[in-house]
Amino acid sequence: MAIRVARRTRRKGHKGDLGAFIWLLLPAVALLVVTRLAPIGEALWTSLNDPQSDGAFGAYLALWNSETFRNSIKVTLWFNLIINPLQVFASLMLAVLLTQNLPAVGFARTLIFLPAAIPQAVSTVVWGIALRPEDGLANSFLQIFGIAPQPFLTSPQQALYSIMVIASWIGVGYWMMFLIAGLRGIPKSLLEAASLDGAGWWRQFFSIQLPLLKRSLSFVLVAATVANFLLFVPVQVLTRGGPAGSTNLLMHEIYRQALTFHDMPFASAQVMVLTLITLVIVTIQFRLLRPAT
């Protein structure tokens, strides 16, 4: 607080401030404008100037009528509807477990976080080999429990769920760290007071920890949703959207239209849809990031 007050009473607007401000900020802002803002303009322009169709919104009309795009949206929504609650729940369980007073708990935390640091291409390739139906690690593991070999990525019924497993192995430890930070921020005195009042562990968890963790949980839910809406690597490397379009997530559909079919207006219209969805989610996130008043 003291800093804030000092800052506010400081001389208002030094003469050289504006000039220095521009020079110091110019490189970063220029880079952000070129690499983060201009592409949105580029996508908008390209999507509105489709030589293959009449009228400004031709590409969007084609999008609306495209069976592939509709399937891709369906797959993306279904994927997110399942994976996001699952990841939040799993990372919450892990965060609670790994904030207990257990031996070597810090080491366990590091091991579970480690997959988030490994490049996604590596995780994807290794999981791709482990999920091979005939001689993969996953089926040998299931065999221990007497479960018959599964087709995993080669089956339209299982491929999307296999990708969820890969994405969660990567993501859950990462989201767990945010929740551990949140749990640590809860004042110990609150829990001690409740304990003195005779509240047991479960009561303390549901009445104190969970409500106070709401902010962290919402943040993780929104951030995980953005990340999973844009999931790309496992699809591009392992399934190319198949079998039978069952894993054709939106980001891969954009890549396919742009790079395989060279249909930039169509791909750009899809980019605009994806950017719009992301911006809506991010706006919610932006509010969560602001300190609660």
Add this chain to the structure above:
Amino acid sequence: MRSKRTFGEPGALLKGVLTAVMIVVAAGFVAPTLWIAANALRPQQEIFTYASELSINTFIPVDWTLQHFVTLMTGPFARALGNSLLISVLTVVLGLLVTATAAFALSTLRVPGKSIIFGFIVISFLVPFDALAVPLSATFRQIGLDNTYTGLILPGLGHGLAIFLFKQFFDNLPIELLEAAMVDGASRAQTLFRIYLPITRPAMIGAGIILFMFQWQAYLWPLLVGTETKMYVGAIAIARMFGEYSTDYGALFAGSFLLALVPALILLIFQKQFVSSVASTGLKD
């Protein structure tokens, strides 16, 4: 000690059960990584033998060999790994310069409209870059930046999250520090490089890790822009090896091992800053 025990300190039995659960879960998470290491260090024919027959030898090789690393580093992967290192290191050096200066301006100067610029920076890191990679790559191809190191490095430099992290640290430095430097006649650059940066080492490390990981993890951008074999980065080279008609699995695992080892080492050395830099992104009030 007492304060620790009062909140839900589990009894001995419960503690034993929780520890067991923790060990099983951690083992499950680490198993694929151990499998990479084991497969990188064992002869080719052992890889699938012990994958389809689960035993302790699945994760600990019977025979050890470094042959796969020799194969790997005498092949095209060596250049891809070098590309990854070059791009990541250059991004860290140039990126720290750009983001620290920007954060310094945002933190110390009083200029109207500052909050709008800061808002734009925050939005820029909340919207993942991948969403914009396809249209940006079209632009980069038009202006001839595809298959150049400049083209591969540029999107990683102005990382909004690194700016955000620096600004948080700078905001917490006492204003007297800045005023004293100004009174002594130090220029803004001197104030930043001689006074601010040396005492914000944790922020430097945190921002450096963010910048490094962005490039080391990158896949879609190098896939779009680094299409020539000589411009492949490690992640692309590994995915290509996997997609080949007859894959050398030993070399594939050795390459995976090296690509995972670099961030794992960074994680071990800078554990505290690593975790706090990813987990403290604005969640603190």
